[in-house]
Amino acid sequence: MNRTVRNYTIHGMNLSVEADCPSWVVGLDASIGRFVGKPTDGDAGGNEFFSLIARRARPETFPPPAADLKELWRGVLPGGVYAVHHVGVGVRRIELPGKAALWMDLKRRCADLHVANCPPWQLLAGCIGPALWEFLSQTGQYVVHAACLTADGRDDSPAILIAGVSGSGKTTTALALAGAGFGLQTDDASVLVGRDGQIRVWGLPRPCKVHEKTFALLDWLERLESRPAVTQGERLIDIDKIAPTRPGRKAVPRMILLLGPRSDGEHEFSQVDSLTALTELADQNIRVRDARAEGPAGRMFAALAECVRQCRAYRLSVGAELSNLADRVRALADWEG
Numbered sequence: 001m002n003r004t005v006r007n008y009t010i011h012g013m014n015l016s017v018e019a020d021c022p023s024w025v026v027g028l029d030a031s032i033g034r035f036v037g038k039p040t041d042g043d044a045g046g047n048e049f050f051s052l053i054a055r056r057a058r059p060e061t062f063p064p065p066a067a068d069l070k071e072l073w074r075g076v077l078p079g080g081v082y083a084v085h086h087v088g089v090g091v092r093r094i095e096l097p098g099k100a101a102l103w104m105d106l107k108r109r110c111a112d113l114h115v116a117n118c119p120p121w122q123l124l125a126g127c128i129g130p131a132l133w134e135f136l137s138q139t140g141q142y143v144v145h146a147a148c149l150t151a152d153g154r155d156d157s158p159a160i161l162i163a164g165v166s167g168s169g170k171t172t173t174a175l176a177l178a179g180a181g182f183g184l185q186t187d188d189a190s191v192l193v194g195r196d197g198q199i200r201v202w203g204l205p206r207p208c209k210v211h212e213k214t215f216a217l218l219d220w221l222e223r224l225e226s227r228p229a230v231t232q233g234e235r236l237i238d239i240d241k242i243a244p245t246r247p248g249r250k251a252v253p254r255m256i257l258l259l260g261p262r263s264d265g266e267h268e269f270s271q272v273d274s275l276t277a278l279t280e281l282a283d284q285n286i287r288v289r290d291a292r293a294e295g296p297a298g299r300m301f302a303a304l305a306e307c308v309r310q311c312r313a314y315r316l317s318v319g320a321e322l323s324n325l326a327d328r329v330r331a332l333a334d335w336e337g
Contacts, residue, residue: 003020004020004022004025005017006029007037010032010141011139011193012048012139013048013050013136013139014047014050015049015051015135016049016052017054018051018054020054020055020056020115024054024123024128025128027121027123027124027128028124030207031132032132032204032205034248035248048138049109050109050135051111052111052128052131053110054123054128055112055115056114056116057115059098061114062114063101063114065086065093065095066091068089069086069087069091070088071084071085072086072287077126078125078166079125079231081096081122084097090106091104091105091106092104092106094127094130099115099116099123099126100114100115100126101113101114102130102131104131106134106138109135111131113128113131137296137299140193140299141193142191142192142299142303143190143204144163144192144281144284144304145163145170145189145284145285146161146162146163146170146188146190147163147171147173147184147186147188148160148184148185148190149174149183149185150182150183150249151182151183156251156252157183157249157251157252158252159251159252159255160177160253160254160333161201161253161256161257161307161311162259163257163259163280164258164284169259169318171209171210171211171214172211172218172322174187175221176323177329178243179220179326180323180325180326181243181326182243183243184203184239184243185201185202185239185248185251186204186206186239187208189203191203191204192304194303194306198252198306198310199303199306199310200253201250201251202248202249202251203248205239205248207236207238208236208237208238208242209231210226210234211234212233212234215235221237224241224242225238225241253310253311254333255314255329256277256307256312256313257313257314257329258277258314258316259316259318260315260317262318262319263318263319264319264320265320266321267319268315268316268317269316269332270315271313271314272314273313277308277311277313278308285300286300314332
């Protein structure tokens with residue numbers, strides 16, 4: 001059997017992926033394809049190697065959870081993917097019942113994925129994506145649900161993070177700023193990296209899922225190449241079609257915008273204290289509390305705390321007129337502070 005093989009190098013993390021079916025890695029290529037074969041820069045601690053093997057299997061042959069694993073979470077992911085997560089010391093297990101099962105051994109830095117009858121997009125959202133995020137966290141790179149935009153395309157450019165619960169308008173807000181000259185790194189998957197006592201951020205350059213209502217609000221999007229998304233009423237636009245930027249380059253976060261309810265009038269900004277900002281970011285990104293500072297949740301919490309420390313945080317209620325949002329954001333920005 002001919003297997004599809006990909007090798008990615010992502011800021012010091014080297015990932016080898018082997019799959020029985022080429023379509024299983026199409027979504028991964030859409031997210032991190034620009035990292036294929038690129039030399040590591042070692043910023044996350046040097047060359048660290050991980051592997052994922054995806055193979056065909058029948059549901060009845062999926063390895064069951066070991067007795068010492070604890071159920072962490074079960075529920076429906078965005079897009080309607082039902083998943084069950086188990087955790088143990090150094091191991092993770094994710095199952096999409098009847099469709100796929102993923103087993104991660106963090107000590108050996110490998111993942112084994114068994115796939116039955118699972119659409120590629122569900123496989124990416126439910127198993128392959130979480131495995132990538134877990135491997136990144138092992139190298140000190142933490143994925144947070146936030147859009148990321150940069151002031152310009154330079155290395156270590158100042159950056160803005162836009163955070164909020166699902167459906168709060170991260171993509172629309174990010175696109176409004178991108179259309180006014182900010183460099184869009186990602187609309188929902190920012191990665192925090194610690195280096196020399198300062199947090200950097202880069203964005204997973206996966207395609208933006210844009211709702212038809214956003215197309216109506218930002219008519220310039222209609223001129224861009226897009227394709228249907230799985231979710232009805234949404235379309236996908238590749239990051240590099242939106243603005244001349246270079247996603248994947250590290251920037252320095254200087255501002256956090258926490259999205260609140262929409263405003264019927266003008267855009268409303270109110271400064272938020274660090275504790276409130278950190279609490280909200282932790283609630284949105286850390287599924288389980290881990291009191292141990294050396295644990296995965298503890299390390300991610302520390303990265304979030306450092307990010308908040310070096311940023312100004314604001315609550316933003318976006319108003320009806322998106323064309324002047326970028327000017328309001330620039331007026332608040334203190335890139336030298």
